[in-house]
Amino acid sequence: MGQQAINLRDKLALLSEQWSPRVIAEMNDYQLKLVRMEGEFIWHDHPDTDETFLVLEGRLRIDLEDGAIELGAGELYVVPKGRRHKPSAREEAKVLLIEPRGVINTGREHGARTAQNDVWI
Amino acid sequence: MGQQAINLRDKLALLSEQWSPRVIAEMNDYQLKLVRMEGEFIWHDHPDTDETFLVLEGRLRIDLEDGAIELGAGELYVVPKGRRHKPSAREEAKVLLIEPRGVINTGREHGARTAQNDVWI
Numbered sequence: 706m707g708q709q710a711i712n713l714r715d716k717l718a719l720l721s722e723q724w725s726p727r728v729i730a731e732m733n734d735y736q737l738k739l740v741r742m743e744g745e746f747i748w749h750d751h752p753d754t755d756e757t758f759l760v761l762e763g764r765l766r767i768d769l770e771d772g773a774i775e776l777g778a779g780e781l782y783v784v785p786k787g788r789r790h791k792p793s794a795r796e797e798a799k800v801l802l803i804e805p806r807g808v809i810n811t812g813r814e815h816g817a818r819t820a821q822n823d824v825w826i
Numbered sequence: 827m828g829q830q831a832i833n834l835r836d837k838l839a840l841l842s843e844q845w846s847p848r849v850i851a852e853m854n855d856y857q858l859k860l861v862r863m864e865g866e867f868i869w870h871d872h873p874d875t876d877e878t879f880l881v882l883e884g885r886l887r888i889d890l891e892d893g894a895i896e897l898g899a900g901e902l903y904v905v906p907k908g909r910r911h912k913p914s915a916r917e918e919a920k921v922l923l924i925e926p927r928g929v930i931n932t933g934r935e936h937g938a939r940t941a942q943n944d945v946w947i
Contacts, residue, residue, distance in 0.1 A: 708893055710901040732876040732904045732924060735856065755853040761900075772829055779882075780831040783853045803853060803924065 713761060717799050719826040726802055726810055727826040736806050743797040749812035750789045756804045757783045763798035834882060838920050840947040847923055847931055848947040857927050864918040870933035871910045877925045878904045884919035
């Protein structure tokens with residue numbers, strides 16, 4: 706960890722692709738990641754961990770099997786461990802994710818939407 | 827964890843005292859806390875854990891033994907485990923803290939500035 710402030714806006718400007726979380730910081734064995742989301746993601750879950758979504762810009766919808774969460778800028782939601790969810794955004798949302806190191810964006814649903822993990826910006 | 831968005835601005839409005847972190851969410855055994863900081867805190871460290879400071883409003887300075895970090899809104903810093911630090915703010919800063927459940931605000935330096943822990947808003 707470098708001895709300097711990490712500026713979210715500066716780091717967001719470095720995200721070249723949507724749906725590809727990039728690590729900006731680590732705290733113990735947790736990572737803070739930024740991701741640009743637009744359109745529909747896939748249904749998936751993370752069987753071993755909760756996952757925090759904090760919306761920085763735009764609006765994010767998180768469909769759950771029994772409802773949906775709508776998040777605007779400055780709002781967060783913690784998806785509980787094992788809960789199937791599907792993020793989507795009609796227009797691009799910029800999101801801070803917080804979760805343990807090693808979490809794959811598509812959970813157990815490996816496939817075309819699976820992003821390379823543990824890439825720093 | 828309730829099935830609804832957590833709005834940072836709404837939660838900040840509920841903070842009645844400075845230097846008293848209040849929990850707004852849990853992710854596994856980690857907590858997200860909001861705190862209003864103004865003036866000088868005490869030097870302390872957390873021997874067992876890193877600690878993340880994300881400034882939401884205002885400016886925060888974190889003195890370290892070998893330098894200082896200046897954070898504006900939208901900037902974060904992870905104080906490494908065991909590193910002595912002293913937060914301060916000339917005008918009030920509103921800050922999101924992320925750290926494991928059970929972390930005391932003054933670390934090993936219990937005293938007048940030690941806030942009640944694990945209080946939710």
